[in-house]
Each structure stands twice: as structure tokens, then as C-alpha cells.
Amino acid sequence: MPVEDNRPIKVEVKNLTKRFGDLLVLDNMSFNIRKGEFVCVVGPTGCGKSTFLNCLTRIHMPSEGDLFIDGVPADPRKHNISFVFQEPSALPWMTVEENIAYGLKIKKLPKNEIDERVNQILDLMGLQEFRKSYPGELSVSAEQRIIIGRSFAMRPDLLLMDEPYGQMDVKMRFYLEDEVIRLWKELGSTVIFITHNIEEAVYLAEKVMILTNKPAKIKEEVIIDLPRPRDITSPKFIEYRNYITDKIKWW
Numbered sequence: 001m002p003v004e005d006n007r008p009i010k011v012e013v014k015n016l017t018k019r020f021g022d023l024l025v026l027d028n029m030s031f032n033i034r035k036g037e038f039v040c041v042v043g044p045t046g047c048g049k050s051t052f053l054n055c056l057t058r059i060h061m062p063s064e065g066d067l068f069i070d071g072v073p074a075d076p077r078k079h080n081i082s083f084v085f086q087e088p089s090a091l092p093w094m095t096v097e098e099n100i101a102y103g104l105k106i107k108k109l110p111k112n113e114i115d116e117r118v119n120q121i122l123d124l125m126g127l128q129e130f131r132k133s134y135p136g137e138l139s140v141s142a143e144q145r146i147i148i149g150r151s152f153a154m155r156p157d158l159l160l161m162d163e164p165y166g167q168m169d170v171k172m173r174f175y176l177e178d179e180v181i182r183l184w185k186e187l188g189s190t191v192i193f194i195t196h197n198i199e200e201a202v203y204l205a206e207k208v209m210i211l212t213n214k215p216a217k218i219k220e221e222v223i224i225d226l227p228r229p230r231d232i233t234s235p236k237f238i239e240y241r242n243y244i245t246d247k248i249k250w251w
């Protein structure tokens with residue numbers, strides 16, 4: 001049953017195609033993401049998920065296609081696209097609070113605005129007591145929280161997350177999934193989150209985009225209509241998980 005969604009379109013991807021030489025990896029993908037939407041992208045191993053993300057960040061230039069943000073062509077000077085990768089990458093010579101403030105200082109925001117945002121993120125991420133610590137003094141998961149907090153603090157037009165919890169054990173992953181939902185709800189960011197883990201996708205997403213085997217197309221978009229916090233053992237949750245698993249099976 002489709003759920004009505006009146007939020008404006010934030011990101012519009014039109015006919016995205018990527019080739020490496022003769023190898024077609026992304027095949028004419030078009031989709032919209034609404035303002036404040038949380039989208040998870042899943043697909044078979046090697047189907048082109050990272051290439052897809054790298055085309056959105058402009059690490060790779062698409063062979064064809066366009067990306068629009070708020071109706072105009074995406075432009076790094078005008079728009080703010082943030083990313084979180086699998087490997088934690090806090091700046092080791094800066095304290096936790098300096099790490100979170102880093103991008104805001106580059107953007108030359110006023111000091112009071114920076115202080116306010118840093119405090120908000122430290123509160124939301126439970127990092128207040130570590131604000132003067134260095135990343136090397138903290139656990140890997142705390143370091144990943146710094147990176148996630150730093151990205152949200154930028155209030156990005158689009159936040160891209162590429163398997164950010166790939167390295168974490170299950171308990172830590174559940175904890176960080178709840179943290180990311182809390183930040184997203186509080187700040188209303190628009191998020192694309194790539195994962196191998198279908199349970200994670202159903203737990204987090206408002207919408208799951210399923211990619212086909214390479215060359216990747218969008219096979220289906222599934223709206224996850226479940227209340228939060230989600231119960232991974234509920235019959236409806238398991239039904240979504242099984243449905244999506246079935247769709248990406250290719251063996």
C-alpha cells in the first residue's frame with residue numbers, strides 16, 4: 001500500500017550511467033529523493049553500489065546523466081554533500097570537539113553558530129564527556145560516532161553513508177543504528193545509506209532501493225511502513241526482510 005508523501009523533492013538523479021572503458025556498471029538509473037528522506041540502497045555483491053555513491057559525490061564523473069539538488073544542477077560550491085565511509089577517519093591530532101567543528105570552520109560559520117552545533121551534536125551522540133579527548137584515546141565505535149556527528153553537523157543537503165557499520169559487531173551496530181536515527185530525526189537530514197545488510201536496511205530506511213546485478217539498474221523501491229523503534233522480530237519486519245532478500249538473490 002503506497003504511503004502518501006508530500007515532502008518536496010530534494011535530490012533528483014536522471015539517467016545516471018557509468019562505464020569504465022567497455023564495462024557498463026550503472027545503467028540509466030533515475031530516481032528522486034524527498035527532503036528529509038532516509039533511503040537505504042541494497043544489491044548483490046559487486047553490483048556497483050560504491051560506484052553509484054562515488055558518482056553522486058563526484059569522486060567519479062558519470063558517463064551520462066545529471067544530478068539535481070533543490071531543482072538545480074548539483075554544484076559543490078553551492079551544495080553541501082557529506083559522506084561517511086566504512087573506515088573511521090577522524091583527524092587524530094584534533095580533539096573530539098575540534099573534529100566536529102572542523103567542517104563548520106572551513107565553511108566560515110560564525111563562532112556562536114559553530115559552538116551551538118558542536119554542543120548539539122555532542123549531546124545527541126553522547127560525546128560530551130569526551131569533548132577534549134583525542135580520537136586515538138577512544139574506541140573505534142566512538143570514533144565512528146565522531147565522523148557521523150561531524151557529517152550531520154554540516155547540515156548537508158545530502159548525506160551519503162557507505163557501509164559505515166561494516167566493521168562493527170552486532171551490539172555496536174544496533175546502538176549506532178539507533179544513534180543515526182536519532183540524529184536524522186532531530187536534524188531532518190536527507191540520507192542515502194548503502195549496506196550489504198538487509199536487516200539493517202529495513203531497520204533504518206523509509207525507502208529501500210534494490211539494485212539489480214551489474215550493470216546496476218533500480219529493480220524496485222520498497223517503502224518501509226513500520227513504526228519506530230522497529231522490532232526486528234515482528235512478523236511484518238520479517239516479511240519485508242524476506243521480500244527484499246528474495247529480490248536481490250541472483251544465484
Ligand SMILES: Nc1ncnc2c1ncn2[C@@H]1O[C@H](COP(=O)(O)OP(=O)(O)OP(=O)(O)O)[C@@H](O)[C@H]1O
Nearest residue numbers: 020023025043044045046047048049050051052214
Ligand atoms: N575505477 C574502476 N575502474 C574499472 N572498473 C571499476 C572501477 N571501480 C569499480 N569498477 C568495477 O565496477 C564494478 C562494480 O564495483 P563496485 O565497487 O561499485 O561494486 P559494489 O556493489 O560496491 O561492491 P561490493 O558489494 O563488493 O561493495 C566491479 O565490476 C568493479 O570491478
